[in-house]
Amino acid sequence: MSSIILRATARPLVAILAIISIFVLLRGHDAPGGGFIGGLLLTGGLALHLVAFGSRATARAVRLEPLSITAGGLLMVVIAAVVPLVQGDELLQAQWWFAIPHVAKVGTVLIFDIGVYLVVVGTALLILLTLAEE
Amino acid sequence: MAVVLPIVLPLITATIGLLVRRRVRVQRAIGVGGALALVPVALWLLFRVLHSGPQTVHMGGWPPGFAIAFTADVLSALLVAVTAVVAACGAVYSMGQIDSRRIAFSYFPLFHILVMGVCGAFLTGDVFNLFVWFEVMLIASFVLLAMGGERLQMAGAIKYVAINLISSAVFLVAVGILYAVCHSLSMAELPARLAIIADSNPSLVVAMAALFAVSFAIKAGLFPVFSWLPASYHTPPAAVAAVFAGLLTKVGVYAFLRMFASVFPPLDPVFAAILVVAGATMLAGVLGAVGQGDVRRILGFHIISQIGYIVLGVGLVGAADPQVRQFAVTAAVFYTIHHILVKTNLYFVAGAIETLAGTGRLTRLGRLAQHAPLLAVLFLIPALSLAGIPPLSGFWAKLATLKAVLAAGYPLLAAAALVAGLLTLVSMMKIWNSAFWQAPPAPARIRGTARLSPKLIGPMVVLAALTVFIGLFPGLLFAWAEQAAVELISAGMPGPLDANMASGTTEGGVM
Numbered sequence: 001m002s003s004i005i006l007r008a009t010a011r012p013l014v015a016i017l018a019i020i021s022i023f024v025l026l027r028g029h030d031a032p033g034g035g036f037i038g039g040l041l042l043t044g045g046l047a048l049h050l051v052a053f054g055s056r057a058t059a060r061a062v063r064l065e066p067l068s069i070t071a072g073g074l075l076m077v078v079i080a081a082v083v084p085l086v087q088g089d090e091l092l093q094a095q096w097w098f099a100i101p102h103v104a105k106v107g108t109v110l111i112f113d114i115g116v117y118l119v120v121v122g123t124a125l126l127i128l129l130t131l132a133e134e
Numbered sequence: 135m136a137v138v139l140p141i142v143l144p145l146i147t148a149t150i151g152l153l154v155r156r157r158v159r160v161q162r163a164i165g166v167g168g169a170l171a172l173v174p175v176a177l178w179l180l181f182r183v184l185h186s187g188p189q190t191v192h193m194g195g196w197p198p199g200f201a202i203a204f205t206a207d208v209l210s211a212l213l214v215a216v217t218a219v220v221a222a223c224g225a226v227y228s229m230g231q232i233d234s235r236r237i238a239f240s241y242f243p244l245f246h247i248l249v250m251g252v253c254g255a256f257l258t259g260d261v262f263n264l265f266v267w268f269e270v271m272l273i274a275s276f277v278l279l280a281m282g283g284e285r286l287q288m289a290g291a292i293k294y295v296a297i298n299l300i301s302s303a304v305f306l307v308a309v310g311i312l313y314a315v316c317h318s319l320s321m322a323e324l325p326a327r328l329a330i331i332a333d334s335n336p337s338l339v340v341a342m343a344a345l346f347a348v349s350f351a352i353k354a355g356l357f358p359v360f361s362w363l364p365a366s367y368h369t370p371p372a373a374v375a376a377v378f379a380g381l382l383t384k385v386g387v388y389a390f391l392r393m394f395a396s397v398f399p400p401l402d403p404v405f406a407a408i409l410v411v412a413g414a415t416m417l418a419g420v421l422g423a424v425g426q427g428d429v430r431r432i433l434g435f436h437i438i439s440q441i442g443y444i445v446l447g448v449g450l451v452g453a454a455d456p457q458v459r460q461f462a463v464t465a466a467v468f469y470t471i472h473h474i475l476v477k478t479n480l481y482f483v484a485g486a487i488e489t490l491a492g493t494g495r496l497t498r499l500g501r502l503a504q505h506a507p508l509l510a511v512l513f514l515i516p517a518l519s520l521a522g523i524p525p526l527s528g529f530w531a532k533l534a535t536l537k538a539v540l541a542a543g544y545p546l547l548a549a550a551a552l553v554a555g556l557l558t559l560v561s562m563m564k565i566w567n568s569a570f571w572q573a574p575p576a577p578a579r580i581r582g583t584a585r586l587s588p589k590l591i592g593p594m595v596v597l598a599a600l601t602v603f604i605g606l607f608p609g610l611l612f613a614w615a616e617q618a619a620v621e622l623i624s625a626g627m628p629g630p631l632d633a634n635m636a637s638g639t640t641e642g643g644v645m
Contacts, residue, residue, distance in 0.1 A: 068153070070152070074152065075153065078145055090193060090195040091135075094194065
């Protein structure tokens with residue numbers, strides 16, 4: 001099933017998809033994009049890797065357990081939700097700290113989006129690896 | 135802040151638990167610690183609500199109408215407080231009963247996500263989010279039911295999830311229609327808008343109410359759509375079944391109370407149907423229990439019959455006399471709280487019986503009163519309370535419901551309630567006789583009280599003490615239940631000002 005053409009093109013494609021996914025994640029607050037779609041893009045790259053090299057190689061390349069990625073993302077979501085509460089605002093109220101020109105505005109919204117990104121990647125990867133093993 | 139903490143805290147506990155999921159000991163500590171911490175948080179919320187009235191928060195600081203709203207009134211806060219107590223007891227009991235394989239499979243994070251779903255459903259101020267929290271509960275409870283993967287468990291879990299998904303689909307359709315008609319899903323705005331629409335187009339409101347009623351009836355386990363409950367509640371570990379038995383059906387009951395005592399205007403056909411169904415549920419539940427020979431299966435059928443009693447109170451909201459209406463809702467709230475405590479406790483006892491004797495089948499049990507006298511007492515308290523023997527909490531709950539039914543002029547329903555109560559007593563005596571009193575038919579392998587750790591006994595003692603306390607001092611809880619009923623009904627009775635506002639904005643789109 002895995003051809004040499006696929007294997008040769010998979011690596012650069014995965015890298016490109018990873019970069020695009022981060023781009024989509026960062027522009028997500030004011031423009032179309034965000035954590036969910038970014039996470040799906042990266043998962044698409046990982047799925048390509050899985051088809052080309054097999055599920056073991058993908059699991060080794062990712063290093064972290066999928067569920068740990070999900071848990072880490074969930075933790076960032078919770079932090080982004082609770083930080084404004086500690087500062088006396090409502091739950092999930094956006095706190096902006098500073099902006100990096102042309103890249104992103106940094107604040108709880110970005111932390112929340114990165115958390116969603118990780119939850120999506122972790123969950124989708126878990127599904128992919130489980131299906132590939134069967 | 136007080137309003138969202140009962141939702142945020144279980145989420146934090148679940149997240150941390152997921153990060154350390156391989157370490158069984160740390161998992162146990164975090165799972166139990168998080169559940170115990172929820173109790174003071176929930177009591178604080180109850181205290182705030184009782185002293186300074188209903189509290190509403192809007193997520194993200196967005197203006198009302200755009201933000202997701204959470205509202206805590208006395209009913210919500212009371213139920214969240216009871217949920218916290220049951221969750222704490224369930225977590226401690228789980229520590230003594232759930233094997234480390236399940237814990238390594240993220241048992242405690244799932245448990246807390248379930249608790250988060252229950253608290254979220256009680257606290258949300260928006261009908262669509264009620265649906266969302268139902269789904270959160272459904273996903274978590276499905277995994278908890280199926281975890282372990284025994285054949286019987288899978289069969290029960292699949293029935294459970296299939297029937298509940300139908301309920302969710304009906305719910306979603308009903309929410310869609312409601313939004314199309316009212317341009318709002320806020321529980322605070324809906325009563326006034328629905329009252330206006332009910333004047334011009336009553337059949338539309340009846341149709342919507344019927345859709346909601348069908349969905350909630352499945353969730354609550356009403357006649358004739360209760361079959362998922364006895365099929366699934368005896369298969370998972372007792373700790374899981376106890377929390378399910380206490381909380382899950384009661385979220386359906388809460389949805390009934392919220393939507394039919396407060397949001398929908400009292401329209402005759404719907405409430406008459408609810409009354410008939412409630413009566414049938416009481417009888418179907420106790421009659422279903424008669425033929426069963428397993429402790430937990432018997433208890434499962436009794437959940438159904440007790441839900442019937444509670445929903446009687448909801449059906450009486452259609453009564454003409456406002457005093458009867460208020461008293462009926464009060465009785466339903468009181469009954470719900472009583473039933474959560476008692477039923478969870480009975481499942482704990484059933485789990486302890488299974489731990490001691492290795493089985494829950496009545497034909498193979500016997501003489502447990504001799505081997506485990508403390509367990510016998512701990513069974514008798516909730517069992518007699520369930521059957522409505524004074525001076526336990528169930529007596530006052532049944533008395534209040536009966537009074538409401540008679541005041542509304544339904545002697546037949548009152549008779550059905552009495553028959554169901556009598557049969558409940560018979561069922562409890564059946565368990566008592568075969569499991570605790572008679573000699574076992576075959577030489578039973580009782581392993582002695584040494585096997586019952588304080589982690590199992592402690593939660594039972596706490597819940598039994600609460601049952602006795604409510605029984606001896608029913609006035610306190612009754613006053614709170616009455617306050618909850620007054621708030622619920624008054625929210626559903628728009629004053630002239632509200633009606634004017636609503637008629638001005640009904641056609642105005644989002645707000």
